[in-house]
Amino acid sequence: MLEVKNLSRSYEKGRMVLNNVSLSFPEGSFTIIAGPNGSGKTQLMRHLNGLLKAREGEVLLDGRNIREDLQAARRRIGLVFQNADSQIVGQTVASDIAFGAENLKWPRQKINEKLEELLTELSIGHLRNRRPHTLSGGEKRRCVLAAVLIMNPEIIVLDEPFTGLDYQGVSDVLKDITRLHKDGKTIILITHDLEKSLAHADRLVLMKDGEVVKEGEPADLIEDVEDFGIRRPWGNERDLETMTWLKV
Amino acid sequence: MAEGLIFQYTPGESILHRIDIRIKLIGMIALSLVLIKVSPFRLCFLLPVLLSLDICSRNDRRISLPPPILFLMPLIIFAGNFISLGPWETGGFKPALAAAGFRALRFICILWMAQLFTETSDPMSITPAFYRLLKPIPLIPAGRISTSMGLSLTLIPLIISEMGEIRDAMVSRCGWNPRRPVRNLTSMGIPLLEGVLTRAEALSDAMESRLFTEDATEPELLDDSLRTSPSLFLLLLLTALFMGERLLLNIDILESFMNFY
Amino acid sequence: MTKMRIRTTVLSAVFTALIAASAFFTIPVGPIPIVLTTMFILLSGMLGGAKIGFSAVATYLILGIIGLPVFAGGTGGIAKLIGPTGGFLVGYLLAAPLAGLIYNPGPDSSRTRKIILAVLAALVGGITLYIPGIPWLKQSLSMDWPAALQAGLIPFIPGDLIKCAAAAVLAVGLKDRFRDFLTEAEEE
Ligand SMILES: Nc1ncnc2c1ncn2[C@@H]1O[C@H](COP(=O)(O)OP(=O)(O)O)[C@@H](O)[C@H]1O
Numbered sequence: 001m002l003e004v005k006n007l008s009r010s011y012e013k014g015r016m017v018l019n020n021v022s023l024s025f026p027e028g029s030f031t032i033i034a035g036p037n038g039s040g041k042t043q044l045m046r047h048l049n050g051l052l053k054a055r056e057g058e059v060l061l062d063g064r065n066i067r068e069d070l071q072a073a074r075r076r077i078g079l080v081f082q083n084a085d086s087q088i089v090g091q092t093v094a095s096d097i098a099f100g101a102e103n104l105k106w107p108r109q110k111i112n113e114k115l116e117e118l119l120t121e122l123s124i125g126h127l128r129n130r131r132p133h134t135l136s137g138g139e140k141r142r143c144v145l146a147a148v149l150i151m152n153p154e155i156i157v158l159d160e161p162f163t164g165l166d167y168q169g170v171s172d173v174l175k176d177i178t179r180l181h182k183d184g185k186t187i188i189l190i191t192h193d194l195e196k197s198l199a200h201a202d203r204l205v206l207m208k209d210g211e212v213v214k215e216g217e218p219a220d221l222i223e224d225v226e227d228f229g230i231r232r233p234w235g236n237e238r239d240l241e242t243m244t245w246l247k248v
Numbered sequence: 249m250a251e252g253l254i255f256q257y258t259p260g261e262s263i264l265h266r267i268d269i270r271i272k273l274i275g276m277i278a279l280s281l282v283l284i285k286v287s288p289f290r291l292c293f294l295l296p297v298l299l300s301l302d303i304c305s306r307n308d309r310r311i312s313l314p315p316p317i318l319f320l321m322p323l324i325i326f327a328g329n330f331i332s333l334g335p336w337e338t339g340g341f342k343p344a345l346a347a348a349g350f351r352a353l354r355f356i357c358i359l360w361m362a363q364l365f366t367e368t369s370d371p372m373s374i375t376p377a378f379y380r381l382l383k384p385i386p387l388i389p390a391g392r393i394s395t396s397m398g399l400s401l402t403l404i405p406l407i408i409s410e411m412g413e414i415r416d417a418m419v420s421r422c423g424w425n426p427r428r429p430v431r432n433l434t435s436m437g438i439p440l441l442e443g444v445l446t447r448a449e450a451l452s453d454a455m456e457s458r459l460f461t462e463d464a465t466e467p468e469l470l471d472d473s474l475r476t477s478p479s480l481f482l483l484l485l486l487t488a489l490f491m492g493e494r495l496l497l498n499i500d501i502l503e504s505f506m507n508f509y
Numbered sequence: 510m511t512k513m514r515i516r517t518t519v520l521s522a523v524f525t526a527l528i529a530a531s532a533f534f535t536i537p538v539g540p541i542p543i544v545l546t547t548m549f550i551l552l553s554g555m556l557g558g559a560k561i562g563f564s565a566v567a568t569y570l571i572l573g574i575i576g577l578p579v580f581a582g583g584t585g586g587i588a589k590l591i592g593p594t595g596g597f598l599v600g601y602l603l604a605a606p607l608a609g610l611i612y613n614p615g616p617d618s619s620r621t622r623k624i625i626l627a628v629l630a631a632l633v634g635g636i637t638l639y640i641p642g643i644p645w646l647k648q649s650l651s652m653d654w655p656a657a658l659q660a661g662l663i664p665f666i667p668g669d670l671i672k673c674a675a676a677a678v679l680a681v682g683l684k685d686r687f688r689d690f691l692t693e694a695e696e697e
């Protein structure tokens with residue numbers, strides 16, 4: 001279980017980028033964090049694995065502050081950042097995916113086995129020797145997801161993973177996310193695009209100006225989202241189940 | 249476009265593709281050193297070697313024309329050298345012509361080698377190979393250097409296309425004013441450097457999240473790459489070259505090393 | 510692996526890529542197109558600091574030495590380094606850290622101070638490029654001094670002045686951002 005307690009951060013005086021944020025993410029949950037641009041979602045995510053040190057408040061993993069063992073926390077909490085292009089380190093898809101495992105100093109054979117497994121799981125085996133930057137948006141997104149998955153994290157945080165993807169791309173990525181959730185991973189999905197994914201979430205967190213303004217079951221919150229600067233998926237009588245771009 | 253320029257790697261199964269990259273690297277460096285001193289003998293010796301390597305490296309065994317820049321640059325060098333050496337300095341028209349010609353030919357050789365190397369070496373394995381090459385040398389931070397090289401190689405094509413985009417955007421907003429060159433440069437430099445910094449931030453976040461360390465599992469080298477026979481070939485080639493020079497032209501090997509140009 | 514270490518490695522790699530990429534670009538700045546390599550060499554030291562400047566240029570030279578076509582005109586190879594223009598490549602290695610040593614204003618320096626330091630750094634760095642370059646050229650082509658200056662210095666002066674001026678302007682404008690990037694890492 002991942003918990004954020006009373007987390008605050010400001011850069012200049014007077015403007016809080018994060019203001020007393022407290023949240024918890026139980027094992028196996030699927031949370032969507034939504035909020036307009038600049039509401040602090042990415043800043044929150046960067047605290048979750050200690051990229052930013054909490055100045056006020058703390059981040060706890062299974063009750064212990066993540067700073068006690070950052071290495072372990074970073075292995076267990078996988079972050080997929082917003083801009084796919086700038087998180088690619090390898091010169092081919094395969095070498096980029098292997099990067100995390102190499103840093104864990106796994107023997108080569110174990111890395112290769114895990115790599116094969118992931119390539120099949122995400123059906124990107126045919127891309128293995130491609131240069132990552134030449135991939136399509138959806139392929140690139142799945143490549144960076146695989147790069148995080150190789151460390152076998154329990155919690156996966158995705159920052160606006162649908163930006164710039166076409167229908168096919170969104171649907172592919174969504175399929176992977178829901179499968180990971182079914183496999184028991186804790187999912188934290190940051191997006192302001194509820195229409196594409198809300199159906200799969202079991203919790204919705206609304207943020208504005210660095211604060212958590214609402215939190216609860218998606219069904220209870222959906223009528224209020226427009227008050228906080230997020231577009232409610234079109235259609236008033238619309239069922240929550242239809243709020244997905246997953247092809248069936 | 250630029251991507252094609254730098255990484256003209258074309259996957260293949262030729263001998264040159266299968267030679268261990270470290271040997272290719274050493275070979276290229278050794279031959280470049282040999283070419284520091286150009287002589288007709290050395291050129292006559294190396295050009296056929298390069299030609300046959302080139303033929304070997306083609307998958308379809310057909311000699312295709314090298315890119316036009318291969319012809320253009322030597323011409324410039326030839327002309328430049330010819331003018332700057334000048335018949336009056338070298339004491340005659342012919343020696344100047346010859347000297348300029350040699351330098352142009354040497355340039356062709358070097359470009360040709362670079363071309364063969366990049367064409368047959370998977371950029372992905374260049375840095376691991378380099379790491380293996382450096383690692384035994386004491387006091388050299390092999391891990392840091394090869395990480396840095398690998399990252400740069402990943403970034404170069406991205407930055408080239410970014411530069412192109414920024415330039416095009418400026419042109420389409422009529423941003424070029426030939427009379428204000430400094431302003432042209434700064435208004436191109438700001439978005440470029442800002443963008444590059446944002447990229448650096450994101451990249452270091454990603455690397456930190458993925459637990460980057462310099463003593464990670466060592467990179468993999470292809471096991472089935474050729475080592476022994478190419479090394480022997482390289483040794484033989486160099487021996488033949490120096491012996492030939494000594495026997496035919498009576499040049500002392502040591503002296504030829506000392507003699508810059 | 511500390512945050513600082515990662516950030517310096519990444520920043521140095523980014524500058525290497527900028528320097529190498531610029532070899533492929535001619536920019537129609539004034540009446541004649543120029544190559545921006547020296548501008549990015551100076552900036553790598555002025556924005557990243559002496560250490561990053563040095564390692565960025567060193568990595569760039571290594572890429573070139575192992576044969577990747579990153580030197581001017583799309584060339585590479587060790588012969589280029591030892592050849593007539595090799596001195597300029599050695600000059601790169603000195604200019605970047607030197608410019609970084611001179612232009613190192615604190616966060617609270619006044620704007621005038623920054624401008625003066627930046628101009629000084631760009632000029633000194635720009636001149637340093639030629640210090641190993643010209644004698645090397647003279648020696649390897651056995652020219653006399655006037656000829657070497659004519660071939661290796663005089664035609665490049667206008668372009669280099671433009672590039673130095675631009676480097677100074679950019680360094681003044683962007684230094685804070687780059688310093689934040691590195692000091693943010695220190696505090697964590
Ligand atoms: N290094 C920084 N210095 C000052 N302000 C920052 C810094 N990083 C982020 N911010 C501010 O934090 C706010 C939240 O940003 P972010 O978390 O990226 O929003 P979101 O991801 O929700 O769109 C933004 O208003 C941004 O300006």
Ligand SMILES: [Mg+2]
Pocket residue numbers: 041042082159
């Ligand atoms: Mg964001």
